Amino acid sequence: MALETLLAPVTLLRTLTLAVSIFNLVTFLWLASTVWLNGDHRARITLWGVVGLALSALFFFVHALLITLPLDQPALRPLLNILWQAAWFPALWVPYIWFAIGLHYASLINAGWRRRIPWLLALGAVLGTALLLLLLLNRRTFTFVETLQLLAYSTPPPSAGRAWISPLFLLPLLFLVYVAFCAIGPWFTSSRIQQVVVAGWRALGMSLRARNRGGSRPALRRVLLEAFWDDPTEVELLEEPQLSWHLARPALLLAALLMVALTIGLGLAGLWSMLRWLGRGAPLLALPPLDSIPSGLLLLDLIANLVVALIILVIGYSIVRHGILIERPLARRGFFEQWRGIVIVATAVALFIALLVSLTHSSLGGLLCITCLATVAYALFTWSSYRAHDRYIALLGRFLSSTSLRHWLNTSAEKSERELEDLFFSLCQSVLAVRCARLVILAGPMRRTFSYRWPADARFNGTELPRRGEGMVSGETDALVRLVPRRPPGGRGAGTPLAYRLRLRLASGEPLVCWVMPLYDERGLVATLFLGPREDGGTFTKEDMNLAQACGQRILDTIGDHEAMQAVAALLRRRIVDVKLLGAQQRRILHDEILPQMHLALLHLETLRTVTRQEGQEAARMALEEAVELVSTAHRQLAALMRATTPGAPYRLEREGLVQAIRTMLEQDFRDAFDEICWQVDDETAAHIDEVTPPAIAELIFAAVQEALRNAARHARGSDVHRRLRLTLQARCDPDLEVVVADDGVGIAAADAATSGTGGGLLTHSALLAIAGGSLTIKSAPDEGVTVRIYLPAEALL
Template identity: 60%
Template sequence: MNNCGIMQLTHVLALALSIFNLVSFLWLACTVWLNGDRRSLIARVGVVGLSLSALFFFIHALLISGPYSQTASLVSADFLWRLIWLPALGVPYIWFMIGLHYASLINPQWERRRPLLLIVSGLLGTCVLVLLLFNQATFTFARSIRLFAYDDIPQDTNTGVLSPLILLPIVFLVYVTFCAIGPWFTPGRVARLIKVAILFLFGGRNRLRGRSLRSGLIDAFWEDKTETEQLEEPVLSWHQARPGLLLAALLMVALTTSLGGLGVWSMFNWLRHGRISPPTVSGPQAEMLPFNLMLIDILAVGAVACVLLLIGYSIVRHGILIERPLARRGFFEQWRGIVIVASVVALFVAVFVAITRTNVSGLLLVTLVTTGIYALFTWSSYTAHDRYISMLRPFLRSTNLSHWLKTDLRKTEQNMEDLFFHLCKDVLAVQCARLDVLAGSVKRRFSYRWNVGEEDEKQESALWGRQRMASKPPLRLNSQGGRKQPRVQAYRIRILLHGHEAICWVVPIYDELGLVAKLYLGPREDGAGFTDEDMDLAHACGQRILDTLRDHEAMLAVAGLLRRRTVDVKLLGAQQRRVLHDEILPQMHLALLKLETLRPFVDGRQSIAGPPQADVALNEAVSIISGAHRQLAAMMRATVTSAPHRLERDGMMQAIHTLIAQDFRQSFDEVSWQVSDATARQIDDLVPPAIAELIFAAVQEALRNAARHARGTDIHRKLKLTLTATCMPDLAVTVADNGVGILSASSSTTGTGGGLLTHSALLAIVGGSLSVKSEPDNGVTVQIVLPAGTLV
């Protein structure tokens, strides 16, 4: 390959890299503007910086695509050369602003440094701009090319050490380097890095407290004041994106250092040799940029392309500049796609221009418009996806406690009607629909504009030769775990809709019991067909409605169990009142009468050695009073004490302590309260009032069971009660006794267990659990556990 071919190849490569950077920067600018938080100042600054970067490479592509000594398309090369200095000076400063903004979010010290650093970098950029303005004649495009390529210094140019010819490249490289590493390397940070390196060299790992050199340098460099687990957006995104952006900054520094070295070498030649006559170039090479400058340009633009990839990854993966959460996986795939497309398009345009000698300005404009349209398409697709998800939000909301506590069937069905209406109107956009619930205690039907009579449904004429599904669905292998899952196999039937035949889709819904519901979907409003995604979505939403109805039925069962328990308590109270009225009070009255017959003997009106009827009356009175006492004691043990009013006033643990000390003080021979005051206060502060009532009622039921059944048939058995409570990390309350246990208790003292069953169901509703452990003659242990997440 001759020299002309090599130069042609370098021009093609340089132009392709420039167009790649142009397309990528423009797509990132559009993405940040369309998808970011436009109210955020840093997002707007980021859009300006990315747009200026795209403008730089647009002008750069125009300048390197044509002869440097002639005009480029509609404007002159000198105009483009002066215009390119605007993004060349603005982009580093914007990069510096963005780095300082995110650094100040993690370390407050940057907040104090930021004004001074911005002023210093602004002064450096202003110096470069002033030198350019006052030396426009010296730094034209053609003269600059000849100067850097051939050391061709014009006769009227000063070559002193403090001349603009020497100062301008130096100040510009210092400005770019300072903006690139300013947010990363401060004097204090550099000092810490040097200190860690010295400690490692002279003291080894012992001086670093056992840490490796790498971990010591990382800790000294980042200087984070807050733990990563405590960071929130957008600080967390910046924390995750910092390694990639630091690498981008180091690449920029390496680029400016390389260019600075070449510049110093060129300046040394200028000062040592003075004015040098450039070589004479003729032929096609005279129309191209010099080969040595093209190699330097390829190196610089290629380094910027690497920096661009790192910045783009930080934007689409971590949300830098977006300032709001993104569908990051989808945007990363879009970014990967735009990189591939930009590479292909850039290479195609560069080769096409080299072969046909076409003016590149028109192709660049077409490329810009295409990139903008592609960014708009990406934005609109994800906006439509967000709207679609927002429409599905009512079906995605989890069942909360308020839903569980609703026992009004009419309100629940009304809510399900609203969900079904939302599914049919907003999500699927069908003309009519119906959901028939075939399982459950009550058969239900939800309709949406369904005016089709049963007699008009021609379900026997299935289209396309599809047969109705049997009672059991076909099975398919799940690709994730190999488990067999029922397949949603919808089929079509003909119906009469407004007097005309129409196609209706039937989506059967199965569970482990078989066919539980059928969803009928009429034609769509726009006349389009249903996709597999629509069918899966309809099936999932129908299943969601069925699950809600089942939850309601479960709540009704729990509520019925609770009502039955309440009725049992009321019946027990009524029975106790009847026993007091019909049995104990008459016995006490009879005992009083018996004792009244003994009054003459007490007053001395009769002799002590009187008739034997006095002894008989005394014995009968004592017997009657003893029997009444035993009945009252049994009734006291069987009585279900009510929740004290001090539950809200004193807190749950204090209320439980008072319950044991007052209401059950005669039920246990010994009580061990193993809860410290600090733990009790922490539990009272942690547990919400509604959950505290559930826990209190469950503890009360456990105490009542222990007081009533723990002694078994031996009423003189010594009974000890132990209560413990912890809240680290989950809340656990344990009630234990040393009684006879459940298995060895006689049938007369065992009970039905409905009380603890009810409380276990209620605790399960709020995410807790109630477990009962028992062994013969080792007592019963009732443990109530609520995870920490359920108490928030």
């Protein structure tokens, strides 16, 4: 075809219309495939969405064939009629499916729609069935060519009756009512329209009054939007899929309004042709031959296709951005980028195929089939790439998760090593997919190896590598260090890891080529990672090396964290033991040494006092009696102090348990500190807490509660010493442990103005609880008291 022929108005319109039709076909088919591949197949709404999008793609497949087939060949007339009648099925079903989907989502937020759904669906079904019956009963009359003649020249078939209630006149009218009802049915009800009208009228009245008085006028747009979106549920309380529907509603409403505008335009064009025919006295006897679609109808078709393309863009945005129809979490940012990509690709493919058909007269059916297969393949590629990405992230989940320090008080070294072995096993098997690997730690207190299917007889330079569980001796360490190049400049992690290949030899004589990767930190070379061949025989890429280095470093960091936490735990346990021993030693010295010595001194003084009485030495007798009185007074005071001194926290906890020890402390140490004590812990909860709380954790909680009580007793009254003070203590364990100490005093801010030392000691206890995996939070307001919340999750109690 010459360029002049291609630029002819009719040919150019047909080419552009074909391009837009193919664009709609590709985008609808990609959306249908994406919803099916990524959606929740158990949700009926997903299945409805797939069917509706697939039927839309089928409609534009048929449409593209109809506008390219010649009309002046009698042999093609049956094919044209079959395609024309095949387009009726998606044209009738797609609006109804759109209608059902809109009703489903509208009922998720507003319960009033649930009562309307049955009769609204029934009314839409009645309209659609009537339209379908009207088409089926007159399908011989309304053929494709005759329909074009009616729209172009207002000349109906000879068998059509001239009447206002004839099928020829009722079809466009009924189609207009049906599609408009299905498009706006989920959005507009009589009550909603009434609300919008009333709100708009009131806003206009207020605006006029404000203009006359010179005041501020209300924003009409905001008033109308608030009246239209009259959902009873607060947005902050919405969850999926209600939240997705709420976010997508403006775009979908725009699509519905565009659909209504398109339907009204097409319906009015059909009615105008009917009115011209009804107003004409006699039909045209000589009709111009129809060898192709007239340019006026092509222009109208092009405009309709462009409006549908805009509707597709809006619907596709709602699907890939907000997850409409998918009913499950979606990588929305990634799929939104894929949606933009498919729009660009569909535009390019549509223009290419339309130009190819116009210039070479190629078979459009085969090209459309190939395009459909390519679209489905592209959707499969998008789906598989994101599934692979999700699987890869799941494999790396153990390395990406935060290092937990909650078990540092009760986690043994053996358990930590088993967890690190599992981590190394996951790295080698799931992430890197190697046949064998070994991580040799050269620095730090845990100098050992982690192996994954590593041959026991592997040697390098005549030296056997350490076996699993064995430490590194100095000679082996020096040999490994000599193998590794010097640390790269720039400190830890600078540049690309210095990985290199090394040939090992097995006892059987077989060579084993592995990659050696040094791992550095501030101390220098701390570990060496040996990676054997990959399972698939492939090579390691730079990304694989970087990933292996990062995961190996993560294992070393985990070891370092564990060692640091174990050191802190050991220091804390030693401090607790020292406190126990010191308290026991002081009581023993008082009870076993000081008090017996004072008692013996009293006995000797009593003996001397008897002697001085007999000899009559008055002055000596008086001095001796005074000394006896002083020693007796000191003895009584020390004995009373011994009886009054309550045991320390470890003794209370061992004898009574955590909850009862706290209650005993309240009754004895803080007996006169509070006017009212509200104890809100039942016996069953107290027994459960004592059962599940380890001793070290119990001592931390006891000390934190003691500090909170001490702060409340000293500072809660502020400057008013006669202020009535009420203390509340709560505890629960289901399964997380929570202890709350609350008073109704002046609060921290008010206490700071009148006293000093208002709870600063709780910071130390908060740090200790944080190390143990828990938390200590303080909530206070002036004249509302202080609430101290001690929280430990169930994992920290194991």
